[in-house]
Amino acid sequence: MRVIYATSIVLLSFCGAMQAEELPALPSGTITTVGDEAATAELKHRQTVDQQMQAKSISLDVREVPLHEFIETLSKQANVPISLDNAALQDMGLSRNAKVTVEAKNLSASSVLDLALQKYGLTYVPNEDGIEITSREERDLILQVRTYSLSALLQDSSGTIERWQEIITGNLAKDSWEVLGGPGTVRAFGNSLVVSQTEEVHAEIDYFLTMAAQAKQFSSDDYPVKSLLILQQDQAIQALREQLATTEIEIAFQAGTLRQAVEALNKKGAFKIQIDEQALIAQNQNASMSVTLSPRRRSVQRTLDELLRPAGLTWCVSARDNSVVITTPYTNCFTEEPRLYPVRDLVWHGLKVETPQQRQTLAEITHWQGKQWREVAILKSVRAPGVPALPDFATLDQLIQGTIEPGSWEALGGSGTLQFVEEIDCLLIDQRPEIHDAIARMLHQVRQQQSPDTPQKLREQIEKTNAEIISVRYPLVWNSATADLDEAGFNNLTRLIRSGTEEASWQKPEASLHFAYRDLVVRQRRDVQRQVLSILRELDLIYLTPKANSPEQAPPGQYLGGGGGGFF
Structure with missing residues (x-):
């Protein structure tokens, strides 16, 4: 105890001595710089090209036209110079006369170009004038260095630049970063990230940060809860899925073949539907199998489900050409999509948390509410009865991974992942589209069960227990x-x-x-x-140890919720 007392005296004496000395004045001015005109012009041109490729709305319907003619047409509409890497095309056995078929309506120039090039395994990269069509192999050899300002995400001291660095490298193009042997690097400088990556990964980073900043700024008065796709190339696929769910047709089949059914669906003209015959053959099935569908008006999505389910088949949307592909459940057509789920209303149990101070206060008040502290004797009185740990991510984590296809998650050998991005009150979930749909339905039901007076009751309970x-x-x-x-x-x-x-x-x-x-x-x-x-x-006068398998210690998928409350 004398150690504490003596230390306090020394500290007081030290502080008094410091106050007696006058601190040197800090610099008051700011360094101003003269920009590099060439670098500024190049950056401005690059930004203009990017904006034109993303913002320009293009409608095209071309069939079997030479690639170079398609490029000329798109270049004029997008007002962006587009050239061909003829050497790369020759290496792939292609020529500038390769035939292109594209049907696009009100899509960005980049999306139209993706649709046209995917058939041949081609892509595009920026060059001095605009963009250049080349092979994916050539593209992956070209690294661009770009700087991303995260000021909008760090403005209220929520999170750190290192935290966002981890989120990006852990969720976007995971295998492309140096930590896993890839060429990509990322370094923090002030409130910015300096990234060396391919053009494709840069596009993913830019779009993700835009979506994250948007989610952070969502108003609590009209809080949007629909999930956000964080990869721009998934937007067209999601738009097609939504069209399939809302477009209704009336069609019936009586013991016809699958091929005949697909031909009849294609004649309806709404969507392009094709059969992955190789996948069917691998499962001892073929397009001549008999299918039946009763006459009724239904959505295209429901039509496909009812037509294919009895045969043990399914369908997916192909990213290659934005078509519907009939296949088997064992194909690699079903890939994960990362999405952000705004859950501020759920993790804060409806409380309108608007400032960093409010967040910190609630987090401090409920810090000991987690299950990992339940058996610590000294905390049994300190814990507040009936109050959950806030933000209550653990309960939401348990709810989703424990009820929606548990075997599909990483903890049980699957590939799906879930993490809470506390800085923007969002879940970042990487899962297959149909599981995303199930998650969205469940979260909707959870919100429907919430009582309007839940936040007020929680406030009253916190005040009472305090x-x-x-x-x-x-x-x-x-x-x-x-x-x-x-x-x-x-x-x-x-x-x-x-x-x-x-x-x-x-x-x-x-x-x-x-x-x-x-x-x-x-x-x-x-x-x-x-x-x-x-x-x-x-003061290191007391030590608290959470019980085993706490959220901080447990492997992913072993879920421990808050100390009270919950979502039902």
Whole structure:
């Protein structure tokens, strides 16, 4: 105890000495720079080309036209110079006369170009004038260095630049980063990330950061909860899925072949549908198999489901040409899509949390509510009855991974992943489209079950439990079992605790603080007890160990929810 007392005296003396000296003045001016005109012009041109390729709305219907003619047409409509890497085309056995068929309506120039080039395994990269058509192999050899400002995501001190660096490398083009042997690198500088990557990965990063900033700025008054695709190339695929779900047709088949059924569906003209015959043959099936569908008006999606399910078949949307592909459940057509799910209303249980201070206060109040602390004896009084840990991500994690296709998640051998991006109150989920649909339906049902007065009741419960007077005996850990715990040392610790908590709370007759041998016994409001506990931990006078398999220690998929509340 003398150690604490002596240390306090030294600190006070040191602070007094520091106050006696006048600190040197800090620099008051700001360095101004003269820009590199050539670099500025190049960057501006690059940004203009990117904007034109993304923003320009293009409608084209070309069939079997030479590639170079298609490029000329698109270049004029997009107002972007587009050239061909003839050497790369020759290496692939292609020529500038390769035939292109594209049907696009109100799509960006980049999406139209993707549709046209995917058939041949081609892509495009930026060059000095505009963009150049080349092979994917050539593209992957070209690394571009770009800087991304994260000021909008860090403006309220939520999260760190390193945290966003981890999110990007852990979710976007995972195998392309140096940590897994890829060529891509990312470094933090101030509030920016400097990234060396391929053009394709840069496009993913740029779009993801745009979506993340958008989600962070969502108003709590009209909070949008629809999931956000974070890869721009998935937008066209999702748009087609939505059209399949909303477009209705009336069609019937009586013991016809699958091929005949697909021909009849294609004659309806709404969508391009094809059969993956190789996948069917691999499962001892073929396009001549008999199918039946009763006459009724239904969506195209429902039509496909009812037509294919009895035969053990399914369908997916092909990213290659935006068509519907009839295939088997065992094909690699079903790839994961990363999406952001805004869940501010769920993880904060409806409380309108608008400032970093409010977030910090709620997090501190409910810090000990998690299940991992439930068996720690000293915390049984400090924990607030009926109050969940906030933000309550653990319960939401358990709800999703424990009920929606559990075997599809990484924890049980699947490939799906889920993490909470607390900085923007979103779940980042990488899963197959049909599982995303199931997650969206479940979250909708959860929200429907929420009572409008839940936030008010939670506020009242927090205020009530904070005001309750409780007694806690803190088993302090001293430096030595034989330390001389003199009265001066005890008094010094008492002053530290009183000065670090709400002073007025100690004036009430029910409040007390005394020592019982080596333990500290405090009778106070529950919220003040949490402050006392925090001070003792900072002084290394008390140690708390969570039980095994806490959320911080457990492998992904072993879920531990909050200390109360929940979503139902």
